[in-house]
Amino acid sequence: MIRVLLADDQALVRGAFAAMLGLEPDIEVVAQVSAGDEVLPAARRTTPDVALLDVQMPGLDGLSAAALLHAELPSCRVxxxxxxxxxxxxxxxMAAxxxxxxxxxxxxxxxxxAVRRAHAGLRVVDPVLAAESLANGRSPLTDRERDVLACARDGATVADLAKALHLSEGTVRNHLSSAIGKxxxxxxxxxxxxxEDNGWL
Incomplete structure (x- = not known):
């Protein structure tokens, strides 16, 4: 049996995935969670073979949860x-x-x-998205520029951003200016x- 953990903040989607996968004779859904920070504790309890993670969830986002899961339970395919x-x-x-x-x-x-192929040790990537990713290239933003932009989503002032990120106001302005240019x-x-539209945040 392929043991699967599902993480999605939408109960309807999560339930539909669980029902669909549960119909397969070789797949068992062993855990369902609704937030990114619930992924690792659930994985520790249930030792899934494959984790299916949504990107946008409360707590940790799915990409951060994927990185933690990969670091602690590398045998679980995400x-x-x-x-x-x-x-x-x-x-x-992929970086996570x-x-x-x-x-x-x-x-x-x-x-x-995708679940079966991931369990078998293969990579599974949507072909259209793979082509778009190759065409668009990597994010031009540095990690710090991404942090500053992510923090600026709600319209915080430079002073607020500096305080939240433990940076000087001048450094925040420089990162913002660079990110705007890039x-x-x-x-x-x-x-x-x-x-956000390009998935860089």
Whole structure:
């Protein structure tokens, strides 16, 4: 049996995935969680072979949860499954140790096949997303620029950002200016939007 952990903050989606996978004779859903920070504790309890993680969840996001899971339980194969098929997410998922990346609107048999293939030690990546990711290239943002933009999502002032990130206001301004330039944006808000649209945040 392939033991599967499901993590998705939408109960309806999580339940549908569990029901669909539960119909397969060789797959057993051993855990279901609704937040990223619940993934590792559930995996420790149930030792899944494959974890299917949504990207956007409360607590930790799925990409951060994937990195923790890969670091502590490397035998668990992680597939990121998301509504948001953004090329930047694919690169970040692979960097976090995921072996698969599928979009939720794929046919159900693709998801079942992805679980089996990941369990067999193969990589599973949505082909359209892979092509887009290659075409768009890697994120131009440094880790610190990404942190500053992510923190700036809610319109915080430079002083607030500096305090939250333990940086000087001048350093925050420099990172914001650089991120705005790299995204081709005119404003901080536009830079955040461009980075989000590309899956860089």
């Amino acid at each position: 597939i990121v499954c998301t509504t948001f098929g953004r090329p930047g997410y694919l690169a970040r998922a 140790g995921a072996v698969g990346f599928v979009v939720k609107d794929a046919p159900p048999e693709h998801l079942v096949d 995204t081709g944006a005119r404003t901080r808000a536009e830079a955040v939007r461009v980075a």
